[in-house]
Amino acid sequence: MPTVSVVRDTLLEMIGCESMSEHEFDQMIFDFGVELDGVIEEAERFMEDEGLKVVYKIDVPANRYDLLCVEGLAAALRCYLGYSTDPLPFKAPVTEEVTMTVDPSTLAVRPYVVCAVLRDVTMTQRIYNSFIDLQDKLHQNIGRRRTLVAIGTHDMDKVEQNGFTYSAENPEDIVFIPLKQTETMDANGLMKFYEEDKAGLGQYLYIIRDKPQYPVIRDRNG
Template sequence: MPTIGVKRDLLFKLLGKTYTDEEFQKLCFEFGLELDEVTTEKQMITKEQGEDSQLTSGASEEIIYRIDIPANRYDLLCLEGLVLGLLVFQKKLPFPLFSAVKPSEGDLQKLIIKPDTAKIRPFAVAAILRNIQFDADRYNSFIDLQDKLHQNICRKRTLVAIGTHDFDTIKGPFFYDAKSPKEIKFKPLNQDKEYTGEELMELYSTHAQLKHYLHIIKDSPVYPVITDSNGVVVSLPPIINGDHTKIKLTTKNVFIECTATDLTKAKIVLDTLVCMFSQHCSNKHTVEYCEVINPNGTSVLYPGLRYRTEVVSAKKINKKNRY
């Protein structure tokens, strides 16, 4: 069962009510969650790393709620989804209708999948969030949700890898291909020089987080890579994005791509991301389609954002709840 940490005061502000710890614990229980721990950033670091003045010197004393989330509720793995779920549950907010639209100006952005991707990671989906407004808390939540999804439904990036990019720094159409590691050369996120695919394996072999994902592609004769129409490397999934497309607080338009070995999981991940963060767009709960063109020439618009209606009798449900 995954656990998320949210700032208590920010959570209460968004919920429009201040709770005692006991009151919020009760609300969580009624909703099907569990308030696991009331702590601070400093206490969490101390617990994980031990007493170290260098590690804790900049840590906040702000109260953090650590909340256990059911394994199948990917929409609750961030502050945005948690607040939405609780407000709808309390009937303080109607459930929003999410929609995908074509661009008001210009053509659909395209992601073209090349045949060689079948050798390593055959599927990809994509979408664009337009006119989004980030602040520090929203940005951190956006990054944290990707990490939570990677660790859960994405099975540590083996099934799905997420790439998010400043759309205004690149130009479509985009190409998803698989190339020899020696052919791939770019400046990875937060680095100051270019590396080949081979050199990246060495660079990140001791990296605290990224070293755990290298095995997914390291021994393959080809590595997956996404480029824009100018040849700019957008990402080397499932390892690292390019520094060129790094998202900042000033980013207004976000290009999201998910590469995968499981297309169904990729669709769920993309839908989750765009639904949670489209509420920060100027046109709330709306996301822009991308057209994904498969190697066989067929094309699909993503995200799906499909709704369905289920009719189930209370008698049948009650039978399911008997132990």
């Protein structure tokens, strides 16, 4: 079973039961169907402030991907406790259509692409870090270490917001500045750059490295 680490105070505040004791919490989540595996104190990397936090380590079922982050866990527990009838309230207004054109060339490398646009989202550093952590967890389990699914998150305010394309191109034709870098690289250079990062992105290079073409998403401006 996956283990999710959540800051106690953050989780209890999201649920709406800040005064719940550890014993009460343990019993409540056991009745819900998950288990409190441990309680520790550690510096919480998702918080803006520093210092030790009480962290609950919670075992969740392997098929409950919605429980792999504090936001999803809190939403589910709020429903279980009767505090909310809608675990993930959101609205989907009809806005300008966003298109993604898929080129047949992707059939030879990564044939499927799925897209979603989230609007009016305010990201604090804690929320952003939690979101990326969830993305990484999904990569590892349902994505089978990115061999089945690789997720990318992008700021729509920084790209042309319509007319996206998904195609497979020669590595030398895929040129951009990688995340957190300052120099432009093509895909061949990117492979060499990350091959030393054995614990990070380097461990996933084998998935497409030997393909004659690599998949790439571009906006209308390329």
